[in-house]
Amino acid sequence: MPSASDIEYHGKSVAHQFFDASAWFSAEAGQAAELARAAFALGRLEGAVAALEPEARAGANRRLALIEVEAMLWAQGTPLRREEIGRDLMEARAGADLEAMRLARWGIRRLEGQGDARDLRGFLGLHRAAVSGLDALLATRPTGRDFDAAVAEFRDLAGQVAGLSPLVRAAALRVLWRLCGLSAPEMLAEPATWTARDMAEGCEALRFVPLGRHGRGVWVDGGSPAERVARHLAAVTAGIQDARHELARVADWQARALEAMAGVKGENAGRVIRALAAHPLLNAAMLEESAGISRDTAERMLSRMKALGLAREITGGRRFRLWMLAG
Structure with a gap:
């Protein structure tokens, strides 16, 4: 857990010292063409999911969420296959690592739209069972008033980039999440899940914006805001294209099955x-x-x-x- 000396220096928190909102707006302006491509790709995916019947739409969101959580956990060093996660969700226990599976279940539910993203304590809380059973990564999270203070700082600084496009804002908010210490440094699934939901602002059929395997290059990232935004938007566009290919694969299978x-x-x-x-x-x-x-x-x-x-x-x-x- 961060100490007081870690989070404050000369009366200013580390987050306030190192987070420059103006740099993110400049980065967005410099990536206007890539942002337009990502937004266009998102619109096509949203349209494809919206065109499905309600049962198929929910299934598409679940299908994409399984792929996303699988990618997050592999990037975090706790590999679980999507079939294992799906089996566990249906109570056909997969026999995998219990802590990793608990995190996977939490991620699937959140990516499917459960939990209010504005309530960070509630959004993050469902996969934290009794303290004695916490994974070491989860146990290092700030607690009590320290966590509330970190959330308040996050919200304050997030307000400075509220005017960014949601697709760009995610790159800034992942950095800010780390600076405010909302999760342990090694716990990338939490900020990745929260920002995936935030990117889907304005979408009606999609519950999150998928990055899939392309997220591994940006969920833990470095460099200037301009470099981060460029890599992030490239990952967004590629992840959305993969998601559309997955839905097309299912549609192709359906046509072949009907013929057979x-x-x-x-x-x-x-x-x-x-x-x-x-x-x-x-x-x-x-x-x-x-x-x-x-x-x-x-x-x-x-x-x-x-x-x-x-x-x-x-x-x-x-x-x-x-x-x-x-x-």
Whole structure:
């Protein structure tokens, strides 16, 4: 935890000494073309998600959130595969590191829109269980009035860059988050999650702006504001493009699956295919509810699609079986 000597020098905090809001506005002006490209890419992704049916829209946000949290945890040195995280969310325990999985669950919920980003104590608090069970990284966070003071300073300085585009502002706020000591230095998932939500300001279908694997180059970054903004906007554009490719992959799979299952009489095959496209992971009970079919029909359809290479079972034939699209 930062000491008083760490956070103050000659009566001014480190954050107030080293955070120059004007430099970030200059950096934004210098990256106008890249900002326009990133904003255009975001608009296209927002439109693609907004065009989906409500169930598929929620599934798209969950799918992108799993990819994002996987990338964050790998960058932080606690690798978990997205399938493991998804299994844990559905209570098919993956047997992975409990602290890392607790952080993953927190990240998924926040990226899906849970928690008020304006209430930093509440936003950060759900993955902090009893103090005795805290991971060492979480235990170094300021607590009590020290944390409240850090939040107040963060809000004060964040107000100075409120006029930046949300896509640029994220780069500044990650720096400010570190300077104010809201998280331990090694804990990059927290500021990455919070700024991902903040970047989606104004979006209606998207809950966060995905960086995916490209976030690894900017979640822990250095250099001048101009250098940081340039790298950040490049990561934003690339991350959004990857997200659109992922959604296109699902749409392509759906078209191929409908063609492959065209010989099956009735509407059940189409319902099962739409459900698999809408959910990153599901079990037979979820499929029964989503597709409006019997459990036996759901299981038969899944087995048939597995034989055709269209569905994949990721739980090794155990009683609690989870399925995802294949290909």
